[in-house]
Amino acid sequence: MLTSMTGFGKATLELENKKVSIEIKSLNSKQLDIFTRIPNLYKEKDLVLRNDIKKQLERGKVELSIFIESVGAEKETKINQPIVEAYYRQLQDLSEKLNISIDNEPLLNTIIKLPDTLKVEYQTLDENEWELIHKGAQSAIEELIQFRTQEGTALEEDIFSRIHIIEDLLSQVPQFEEDRINTIKTRINDNLNEFVEKQHIDKNRFEQEMIYYLEKFDITEEKVRLANHCKYFIETAQTHESIGKKLGFIAQEIGREINTLGSKANDTNLQKIVIQMKDELEKIKEQLLNVL
Structure with missing residues (x-):
């Protein structure tokens, strides 16, 4: 029974704070060529997805994409409070020594522009969430295989x-x-x-x-x-x-x-x-x- 190298599969997941769409498509090729487009949060699992594809698809030009529609954010920017306080104290001391009056609001605007006053906190990978996404990827691969069979x-x-x-x-x-x-x-x-x-x-x-x-x-x-x-x-x-x-x-x-x-x-x-x-x-x- 013949199987085509052309196929398409898709899975959609509704998680707590995000919607995840997983798409996989394949075209003809002399060997197995795998391309992945996945968010940075899941990059460490790239090899796992590639191994799944190698085991099940054998040959073809395969492209796997994961799209995230997030209610929150993958990264969150926060004020680095200790740094801001240190800058403020130093500027207050300097203003007293130089006998320069300063307003607090403009001073705060100035401090925020100084280095390291803002810090970016990235979300860590939730293994339970990853298990759901992994199952979704498997479902998309199975749908692609059915498409290839048809x-x-x-x-x-x-x-x-x-x-x-x-x-x-x-x-x-x-x-x-x-x-x-x-x-x-x-x-x-x-x-x-x-x-x-x-x-x-x-x-x-x-x-x-x-x-x-x-x-x-x-x-x-x-x-x-x-x-x-x-x-x-x-x-x-x-x-x-x-x-x-x-x-x-x-x-x-x-x-x-x-x-x-x-x-x-x-x-x-x-x-x-x-x-x-x-x-x-x-x-x-x-x-x-x-x-x-």
Whole structure:
């Protein structure tokens, strides 16, 4: 059963003082590429989320985002009271020594602008809160996996239908083979008669050369291999493994046999069949780029 690398999952949590939205999406890639966008408060858990993704998603370009709508704030700015008091006492002493009168309100405004009078207190990570967010991330990953499975079913239907078209086209080849051989024989005879007089032709040698020449254009082996490759493709796709790359290799072998058929065709009808096969195979290859 095929699985797509394209998917999307989302989970939303309503916590005590914040709303958390977790989104994860994936696109096709040759390997697993993980990108995360999470608030600083949860940065220390980045590796945990990455390990969860590695265990469950195998391959693809994956982006995980966590968005916070907070009722409070992730950081809170407070007045550093001891520092402000120290500044105030020093300025009062200085004003007395210099005999300068000062108003308290302007003085306070001045002090607040001095270094270290304000301090930022960051929230610490609440492990209970993190457990809820972690479960939400797991839920989003599971939704993405379900999305991938649904997309994979659609891909499978399309790819299998094109493999069957190639098989149907292959079944049409035999009806043109006899005429094709006769055409080749006629062409060789006509060319020979045009350039060599009949009395100078060694019939036994001519028949041997004719057989050798026709054997070079025999496509029995290519037909058998192509049919086997198509069958093997279907069988492989129905396993429960990550087989996108393997199917890509089988598709290459299918293309190799189709190309050989085309090079040996020497017949208009067969060439048309080969072109149709190539068209279907190219569409299969495009779809396989998105298969896990």
